[in-house]
Amino acid sequence: MTRTARSSLALAVIFAAGALCADEIGDAENGAVLFGYCSGCHEVGADAESGIGPHLNGIFGRAAGSIDGFYYSDGLNRMGADGLIWDLRTLDAYIENPRALVSGTRMSFDGWDNAQERADVLAYLRLYSDNPADLPEAEPTARPSEVELPPEVLAIQGDVAYGEYLASDCKTCHQQDGSDAGIPSITRWPVDDFVVAMHAYKRKLRPHPVMQMQAGRLSDEEIAALAAYFKDLD
Amino acid sequence: MTFNRRTFIGTAAVGTAALSAPLLATAQGKPRVVVVGGGAGGATAARYIAKDSEGAIDVTLIEPSRAYYTCFFSNLYIGGFEEMSSLGHTYGKLASEYGINVVHDWAVDVDRDAKTVALAGGGSVPYDRLILSPGIDFVDGSVAGWDQSSQDVMPHAYKGGTQAELLKAQVMAMPEGGTFAMVAPPNPYRCPPGPYERISMVAHLLKEVNPTAKIIVADPKEKFSKMALFQEGWNDHYAGMIDWIGSDFGGGNVEVRPDTMEVVIDGEATKVDAANVIPAMKAGLIVERAGLTEGNWAPVVPATMQSRMDENIHILGDASSQGDMPKSGYSANSQAKVAAMAVRGALTDSRVFPAKFSNTCWSLIDTNDGVKVGATYEATDEKIAKVDGFISETGESDELRKATYEESLGWYAGITSDMFG
Ligand SMILES: Cc1cc2nc3c(=O)[nH]c(=O)nc-3n(C[C@H](O)[C@H](O)[C@H](O)COP(=O)(O)OP(=O)(O)OC[C@H]3O[C@@H](n4cnc5c(N)ncnc54)[C@H](O)[C@@H]3O)c2cc1C
Numbered sequence: 001m002t003r004t005a006r007s008s009l010a011l012a013v014i015f016a017a018g019a020l021c022a023d024e025i026g027d028a029e030n031g032a033v034l035f036g037y038c039s040g041c042h043e044v045g046a047d048a049e050s051g052i053g054p055h056l057n058g059i060f061g062r063a064a065g066s067i068d069g070f071y072y073s074d075g076l077n078r079m080g081a082d083g084l085i086w087d088l089r090t091l092d093a094y095i096e097n098p099r100a101l102v103s104g105t106r107m108s109f110d111g112w113d114n115a116q117e118r119a120d121v122l123a124y125l126r127l128y129s130d131n132p133a134d135l136p137e138a139e140p141t142a143r144p145s146e147v148e149l150p151p152e153v154l155a156i157q158g159d160v161a162y163g164e165y166l167a168s169d170c171k172t173c174h175q176q177d178g179s180d181a182g183i184p185s186i187t188r189w190p191v192d193d194f195v196v197a198m199h200a201y202k203r204k205l206r207p208h209p210v211m212q213m214q215a216g217r218l219s220d221e222e223i224a225a226l227a228a229y230f231k232d233l234d
Numbered sequence: 235m236t237f238n239r240r241t242f243i244g245t246a247a248v249g250t251a252a253l254s255a256p257l258l259a260t261a262q263g264k265p266r267v268v269v270v271g272g273g274a275g276g277a278t279a280a281r282y283i284a285k286d287s288e289g290a291i292d293v294t295l296i297e298p299s300r301a302y303y304t305c306f307f308s309n310l311y312i313g314g315f316e317e318m319s320s321l322g323h324t325y326g327k328l329a330s331e332y333g334i335n336v337v338h339d340w341a342v343d344v345d346r347d348a349k350t351v352a353l354a355g356g357g358s359v360p361y362d363r364l365i366l367s368p369g370i371d372f373v374d375g376s377v378a379g380w381d382q383s384s385q386d387v388m389p390h391a392y393k394g395g396t397q398a399e400l401l402k403a404q405v406m407a408m409p410e411g412g413t414f415a416m417v418a419p420p421n422p423y424r425c426p427p428g429p430y431e432r433i434s435m436v437a438h439l440l441k442e443v444n445p446t447a448k449i450i451v452a453d454p455k456e457k458f459s460k461m462a463l464f465q466e467g468w469n470d471h472y473a474g475m476i477d478w479i480g481s482d483f484g485g486g487n488v489e490v491r492p493d494t495m496e497v498v499i500d501g502e503a504t505k506v507d508a509a510n511v512i513p514a515m516k517a518g519l520i521v522e523r524a525g526l527t528e529g530n531w532a533p534v535v536p537a538t539m540q541s542r543m544d545e546n547i548h549i550l551g552d553a554s555s556q557g558d559m560p561k562s563g564y565s566a567n568s569q570a571k572v573a574a575m576a577v578r579g580a581l582t583d584s585r586v587f588p589a590k591f592s593n594t595c596w597s598l599i600d601t602n603d604g605v606k607v608g609a610t611y612e613a614t615d616e617k618i619a620k621v622d623g624f625i626s627e628t629g630e631s632d633e634l635r636k637a638t639y640e641e642s643l644g645w646y647a648g649i650t651s652d653m654f655g
Pocket of ligand 1: 272273296298304305308309339340341368370392428432519520550551552553561562565
């Protein structure tokens, strides 16, 4: 699947969130079957060990990237350091489109656009989270139903000149030449990936406070303008 | 003497090789922008105007130094985390890549009627728009016993370069178990967490080379920026070393005696081995000379950073009084981009968008223990007003603190390339 196609899935979820998604607790039995898609890389249950992917025991309530001895990507480590905690909401977003939540994740898994299947596999994984307090029954429905964006807003053509002005505020941190020491590079991203990442900060799905604040004040047009500008920057 | 463009170029070219190339590009009738001060505000403004106007505006930058040593990260130099040489930046690219006329001289006066800036080396420069970003100067007599002539004995280290080197040398030369004193400044001053990051870095250095040494801070304030974070860090890393005396305990009642290396706090004299005196601050002198100050600072119109007293002059950074933004390099850089857009809009009819400002200040407490505070701002009629903000929390994980420090390294690279190209 191409990068762009993958991220349009994310658009669907992040924007249409609240529709189905993880609002309902899934069917753990069906989830056990579906876990077959994960089990090539992940183990769960008694004696589970990390393999290609980390073991998934106790995943609910755990900080991202926190299994000792597993070699995580820089992206997932960064999210963990920023305070990303796996809960129903963040797991759902990750499984739906790993890269939208964690750019540069090593999990080579395209993501699932079927919300019911995600809910089911998560219901299954919940059985292996030791501490049920991590996930009170009422919690899943507490997922904020995010503002649904009408398609015309999604189709906004970014105003590059406006994007250039707005981008001046980003370049104090993100380097113009795309180098990424300490702060990731944001140049030459596909527009959709960029828009998704910004909305993930704006909706506080991604944890970083600077970026939540930066994205928090941007309108949909402004995010589109920035995406259009950074796309072609070299 | 009347000043026109030709006489100006004549005088300046003598001292400035950088001028020869852009000379050719200086066409008749182009609007002229003059920027005074090649620091966080001025260098950014000059670069953005030259870059975005693509030659339609003639930009001259007046700055006495050939290399700008950033104050930001100068504390890290004192702590041993940075080399002084990596804090120096030159103006070469601004001249060669952006066609800016870089004039290494002091601006000594502004004739607001004639719209010219007079240079110390003689001659003057005409402008259509003038941008002043001269940073700070110190208020005479704000610390009893200290004046500019004391700075070699009791350095302020609050302007870039040699002062920080001097301070570090004095710390290194302290006898075993000796005493370091800081006189902290009253509000408002540049870089609110700066003095406390400095204390952390001096403590870090002393812990390595002179672990029984003591640090006293006399502070005219009751509380300070990121206080809980610094105090937590000082307890964790430098327990028993730092004695902070706030205004409730007489920290504001201070006299210094450079001749005998004494610091008198609330009537009690202490002999010290190194003293860092950071006096009260005001806008860089040229702003006062231009008659644009009210009290110690220059009031500006938030949406454009224009002086409230002269619409042809924009004042950036530390020198301005604008509302909620702290005086920081980040703020000056952010304001410069808003002003650059406004100036281009006024002189070339380019598009003008709503002003957006932001700031983040990182501080290093000890190795891999970074903290930050930041906010976003917008322009209201009355002031630059805070929209949203965040601050690091006490008790954060080691990984987060390390990531925060690494972020600050990324920011340093980002802002300096945003200033100097
Ligand atoms: C110890 C310390 C740590 C700091 N740490 C940080 C930090 O971590 N992050 C942060 O954002 N900020 C930090 N700052 C604050 C930051 O350095 C200043 O707020 C920032 O430099 C202000 O920018 P400016 O353009 O107003 O002035 P400056 O950057 O000081 O630039 C002024 C320039 O104008 C020139 N000039 C002055 N008068 C004239 C004249 N008459 N003619 C021509 N040129 C003139 C000067 O030579 C100078 O180059 C720190 C400051 C200190 C002292």
